[in-house]
Amino acid sequence: MQYDRILFKIDNFTGKKSVNYSVKMPKKSYIDIEIDKLTNSIENIETGESFDTAIVRVTEFNIKLITKADWRFDWRKEIKDKAREVYKLSTVENPSIIQGLISIEEKSDHIFLHLVESAKFNKGKAKVYAGVPGNLIAYACKRSFDKGHDGFVSFESKSALIGHYKKTLGAIQIDRQKMYIDNIGARALIFKYFKQ
Amino acid sequence: MGLIREPRDVDFYIQSKPWTEKELKEFSEIIKKSKADQLAREKRRTKRKTAKPVRA
Numbered sequence: 453m454q455y456d457r458i459l460f461k462i463d464n465f466t467g468k469k470s471v472n473y474s475v476k477m478p479k480k481s482y483i484d485i486e487i488d489k490l491t492n493s494i495e496n497i498e499t500g501e502s503f504d505t506a507i508v509r510v511t512e513f514n515i516k517l518i519t520k521a522d523w524r525f526d527w528r529k530e531i532k533d534k535a536r537e538v539y540k541l542s543t544v545e546n547p548s549i550i551q552g553l554i555s556i557e558e559k560s561d562h563i564f565l566h567l568v569e570s571a572k573f574n575k576g577k578a579k580v581y582a583g584v585p586g587n588l589i590a591y592a593c594k595r596s597f598d599k600g601h602d603g604f605v606s607f608e609s610k611s612a613l614i615g616h617y618k619k620t621l622g623a624i625q626i627d628r629q630k631m632y633i634d635n636i637g638a639r640a641l642i643f644k645y646f647k648q
Numbered sequence: 649m650g651l652i653r654e655p656r657d658v659d660f661y662i663q664s665k666p667w668t669e670k671e672l673k674e675f676s677e678i679i680k681k682s683k684a685d686q687l688a689r690e691k692r693r694t695k696r697k698t699a700k701p702v703r704a
Contacts, residue, residue, distance in 0.1 A: 616658060
């Protein structure tokens with residue numbers, strides 16, 4: 453594939469270089485694809501093997517990647533909402549297989565998580581890969597730093613998962629269902645996942 | 649480097665209801681307080697590091 457232009461972006465927080473490809477599309481339209489790579493970020497539960505992953509924004513240009521029947525939430529509606537950004541997580545080896553999705557929105561001083569969902573095959577006792585949601589939430593923290601919000605991320609949790617989010621993500625409970633990740637928690641998540 | 653493994657029998661997912669203006673304002677206050685606390689902690693740490701040892 454021929455690229456119209458290739459931009460390199462240096463991340464302020466990690467100093468990591470990411471590549472921004474501008475792909476020439478039919479009808480003289482262009483799409484910018486920004487790929488953020490994570491290190492050994494999902495693990496095959498059976499073999500214990502871990503894989504590098506990539507996070508790519510899903511827009512109306514590549515909306516066809518998402519098959520409605522494969523997901524519990526209405527991701528097409530999320531993508532069409534201009535205030536929200538949807539990102540997909542896949543392994544570097546198999547970029548066409550979506551491991552999980554996240555929908556985020558930038559607020560005045562933080563990033564709000566609307567939806568996070570793992571792919572069908574990463575749910576239940578027979579899940580193939582572990583680490584998909586943690587991975588996506590770490591990315592949301594990184595976006596928060598990128599946008600100058602010091603890593604702050606907020607979301608609502610089901611009661612049964614609150615304890616897990618406290619333990620695994622370092623999330624802090626505000627009230628019955630509201631939770632957030634602060635600067636310290638966000639840094640810990642980012643250092644866990646992103647190459648330095 | 650590491651990764652966050654969710655327990656095998658637990659599925660992590662998030663489905664948040666949008667917050668009202670009032671809820672967002674309350675959260676902004678939490679953010680402000682958290683940042684102020686962190687700054688104070690860092691100042692205390694720096695002060696401790698730069699303090700001259702007391703000789704008897």
